Amino acid sequence: MNRIFPLLLLAAGIAPAASAQEVKAPWPDFLSAEAKAGLSVDAARQPEPATMEGRRERSEAIQREVGLPRLARHGVVMKDDVIAGIPVRIFTPRNVTAKGPVLLNLHGGGFMVDSGSITENADVAALTGYRVVAVRYRLAPEHPFPAASDDALAVYRALLKDHDPRRIGLYGTSAGAILSAELVARLRAEKLPQPAALGFFSGAADLSKLGDSIALFADRAAVSGLLQFYSGGRKLDDPLLSPKRGDLAGWPATLCVASSRDFLMSDTAEFCRALDDAGVPAQLTLFDGLPHAFWAYIDAPESDAAFKTMARFFTARLGGKP
Template sequence: MKPRYLISMLLWTTAAVAAAPPSAPRPATTASSAARADTSYIDAHGTAHVTRVVPVPKTVSAEAQAMLAGRLSDASSNDSIAQQREATDAWQAGAAKVLLKRYPVTVTSTRIADVPVRVVTPPTMPESHRGYVLMNVHGGGFVVDSGSLTESIPLAHTLKVRVVSVLYPLSPEHPFPAALDAAVRVYATLLKTYRADHIVIYGSSAGAVLTGEIAVALKQRHLPQPAALGVFSGFGDFSRAGDSMALFGLNGLSGPLQPHRSGVPLIPEYVGKTDPRDPLLSPLFADLHGLPPTLFITSTRDLLLSGTTLLERAFRRDGVPTRLVVFEALPHTFWNNPNLPESREALATMATFFRTHLRLDRR
């Protein structure tokens, strides 16, 4: 089985943050590099390759400008999901090696509530921090693990708090609500050891979507909410594609140029037979009153910019204390690139928000 459009774009942009794929025989047709002469052409198969010119802005760091200037192909991936998983695992292993040099931690594997997890522990942890934990639900389009290490290592080291990253069952083998149920089981088990107000749940991309779903599920199941949530480049509506998804695709900022078909749910492999407007699947349609303070982070070239901001507004309308941070010009989950000053700023923003709501600064 080959990954569909949104999955392809999510995986494309995540990997592209760290490294560009090999260049094609002809010039790549993305808008990531500086304005240039028209290199449009029609290939031997009759496909038109149209040059789009969105220049690299000078409003970001030199490191970000260099990343954005890379030429990245619009071509759709022909890799199977198995191949995508193999490639993503290799990418994350390499990224983790880089991160561990900068943010030393210990990573162990175990199971909680019969769900595989990674436990990321800082080398030094104040005694007063031992009663706190962050629960990460990783990104990866619901089909791969593109963040259980990269999303957990920096925060565990920075906050000096243990992180439990949930390796939830992946689609298409396990459609909704398998991942959600697994994550809720892990959280419910953590509650036997940690107070709810000593826990934070967060995730990027697919993990950001799951974070919203988990909060709604906890409310429906009458389980206590955590101290805070982190929704980083996500969305809360599987029934409709946001404006940024189409806009950024047309401008070469989101990978394969394929329009989302109206009437087809986003990521159907994950949605399965569930109504895309089910409030447990799509929190945009849920009653969000009583959810904990939530940090939303996105960026102006994030294909999920619309999804993130729409969900933040829904949270805010229902009285949830929110903070929305939008970074200039950067792509989907740019914080996976540890070399960007903006990534370090995003990490500091996450750490400060979580520290404040866990009240670690008072311990």
């Protein structure tokens, strides 16, 4: 298991069980040398700070440590800005077109820190040629559900003023995947135009019934505790929190991505299957031998392959650079 998940539990004041940490084999030999090196660097990082403020500062430092070289490598310009009163990061690739599609990103980080607003987006912007808007939504536990959803909705509404929804894509990793699916459910409930494509990357769409891979790579009780922090007392089977429990007919075309040592592998696959059962164009891509959300913090050929898969999906659905 990588350090991202323990960080999220620690941020919530929850310690992962030792048994969950021990249920793992050595990283497989077939992983690239770069992936093995990245996993080793991640495992060797210093212990996390004791306070929430310190953890958030540490997460932002890691975003810049990993993300800024990616921006430079791809020639993508990042700008901190505000849209509809919400802080955002806007990523503009060198090959962007003025009236091209736009992507909305909701970053990962267990709802409590920002572990993806740079690293999830530099490659996607470069490979698609699209502008990417990353929402820096309010964080739990100070701001539980629906604060993050409200922020995402406000930015999406603003994008609708200048973009045909058929030219808008939405995606997120981990907590951001959960939020992305919740945003689609919110749009459908409020009868607003939904995006043309959803990237659901290592997430869960039924928070009331977590899948089997959590038992292999995490601690189910700890994850449930984290979700209670996020939900703010709302019942977890509410379709606005758990969209898989709602009507999925007519849902946007969805790409689901996970990995075989991902504690949310089961939940990602089950949501993809539910979408397929509902007649929604849904594709599942699984990377072997890698941990949760590896593309967000490891520079390796496997991460490059994940981002290429994501970019191909969006350009196929929204048009533009192949």
